[in-house]
Amino acid sequence: MHFESLRTFPAKVIPVFLGILFIHLIPEIHPGLEFPGSVFRLSAQTQDNKGAQDDVFEYKVKKNDTLSKISKQFLEDPGKWKELLKYNEIPNPSLIREGITLKIPGYLRKDSIPAVATAVAASPEGIVELAVGVVESSKDFNPTTNAGSWTKIGKNATLFTNEWIRTKEKSALRFAFLKTRISFDVRQNSLLRIISSGAQSLAEYKQDTAENAKAVQVNSGSVQSAVSEKDKGKKYKLFVVTPVAMVGVRGTEFYVDSSVPEKSLIGCYEGELEVGAQGSIVKVPAGFGTTVEKGKKPTTPTPLPDRVEIQ
Template sequence: MNDYERAGPARDEKRPRTPWGVFIKPGLFAALGCLLAIASSAGAQPVGEPLRHEVRTGDTLYDLAQAYLEDPGQWPELARANGNPRPNRLRPGSIVLVPDALLRRKPGGARIVHVSGEVRYATRGGASGVLETGMKLIDGDRVETGSGGFATLEMADGSVVRITGDSVLRLDRVKYSLVKKRADTALSLDKGRVESSVAPQRASGSRFQVGTPLMAAGVRGTEFGVSVAGGNRATSDVLEGEVELQVGRSGNTARVLAGSGGAVAAGDTVPALAPLLAAPDLSGAPALQQRPLIDLPFPALAGAASYRAFIWPAQAPGGVVGNVVAEGPRVRFAGLEDGDYVVRVNAIDALGIEGRPAVLPIRLKARPEPPVTLAPPDAGTIEAGEATLRWTQAEGIASYRLQVARDQAFTDLIVDEAAQQGESRTLPGLSSGTYFWRIGSVAAGKDGRPDAGPFGDPRRFMVRLPVAGSLGMAQDGDQAVLSWDGEEGQQYLVQIARAADFSTIVAEQRTAQRQWALDGLPGGQYFVRIQATDGDGYVRDFTRAQQFRIYRFVRSGSGPLRMGDGQEIQLQ
């Protein structure tokens, strides 16, 4: 039997207080109001073991029904659960069982209005399981979220508590008096973060407190965040209103004004105060997301050590479906259906204080997903004027959208087919250059209209038709002209050498023409090679060396005999 089971109702009210306290003055607090529109829904209740009460002298079933169930009229239920003892004659030292179902029907408690990801509960009686919407948690229950989990709790007075991923929260007290309209809520955050929106506590004696191993935050009608990092630091952040931090047993206090936060580490006697970091700039993040993995990069914020992000459907504020903490200025969310969402991002400083939030509406349209491209390989080269594009087939796809362009922005389109069928497309008559292509899937929509998904990532291929595959040399008398094949828009560097290794260049010409008239070369054997620069700026390798001969003819006339190039012929 544990200490709580031994203690009676009167003893249970005496709980040890943490040596650090935070007291927040009443006031408006407009942080993250978009997360508050939450509607309760019915569901199964978690079932726990009965609470065990050790009877003390003077205990009656009336007293126990009042203490545990806040209704003395529930004593017959207690009697039936314990073999119908006489209500006024309970034997001291005996055990009275208080059924869990009765405990969860009493006023107060916390109703689970939203759950996403991995979230589990554990009751004081030892039961545990997966947390579900509609469950009711009571004093002593605990909630634990996985790294991507999230849960929203609604108290009897309308206060809302949001538990982020990788957190452990214990519900020490979640009581509510129907007669006095008085709430008494005490939560303990062992790790992680909670964000609370507390209903105005008008009734005298109402309390709302979130405690940590290092400090406690108490409020009357406001919103605030509390975080525990690594078990050795706790923080609170304030956007509006005023917070008074009480740190250490010495009673030192400090006021935290709107736009500031406070951090308490183990051993501190005064809190570390700092202004809240500004909201990150999300204006450049892509509002249209076309891949199943939502990817939102943004500029780094000076002073930020990390970033926290939430995402929820635009039509369901408060229905958080993803929350992450990222070390750098880039957040990602996976596993979401297409639709409209809202993303909230805030920076976290080196002390662990969370800054002002930025909100960005986005649209996810990633389905049907584009097929996988097969050929040609990305950045591959085709040495022909015909290219065949290939992609995978997907079940349920009615057709494809295909675009081929000369630029990566797809403004200079040469193919734009919105109803391409099959799994390949051959493009004839291509000239040398760089091309880009992309393809998207089109499914039959539920309303009968085509549902076009996004294009896949652009793929690049190059067409490089052979240059100088056919080299010609025509000579008419002393005039010799080299000619070669090529394409419009190409530039050429032509080199001529005596040796095939081109160790010594005897003539060189840059030209946009596909021929070169050779003048002044002595007769004999030569080698030529050509380097083409395509219209898109691509510089090719030199062609293989090709050999040609220049002939010189004897000219007659007065004086000595001479060759056509003017060289004198010496007779033996």
């Protein structure tokens, strides 16, 4: 149709016709525009590109930093601090502590702050809430040779993935995961570390039901843990690995005792556990416990005589 033909259209029809023509022609001129139905909008491509994986600014939280201060410094709209927490999977502002690395995506960040292509700094996984006696950590300990350097740690010390922790005689430790706030009480003469989901058992950590599932590897000693009430009923939050077994943890209060070499005692106070060894998985309900020895399957759960207070 020639534009000359527009003269034959009623005056009220011309704007409608031009609008339709505009919608059909613009995608050819600017493919970044989309027209869902009768409404066109700028493609989310701009925002997607701005928030792409390679457009993430990383900021290591410093002493005296607060969420409010960080939001004002880096966010285009400081009022979107909740989105920043969600992006970093941090449920509570109080969990932003010195040493943590925050990822600030492009779609939230000020335009004046470009992403810096640097190696991702390791972020702490846990924090020490209580330390009694001699509690130490090591980043280079080798459990096979027992070689490694140890440093004494105390309250508010941060714990990283693959960092070993040990308690000496008449010593104890309580630490909590920064994101989930799941806490562990570690008894005397214990050796453990936080590890990433390596899967290899307990049905491959139940196919990593918990996203980026973490595990506590207990080489020796005893730990006791409880998931906070608000987290109960959810799917797996954590896994505990001993030399002879793996334990899948839901909303649960439980203990794992590996004080005796090549043997683990596992008890459940509340909720339910799943204990795996030698290709077999048993469910351990509240008030029951199971024993696992090297090379053997978990025993049939039996009632706990009394609440076990491990030393």
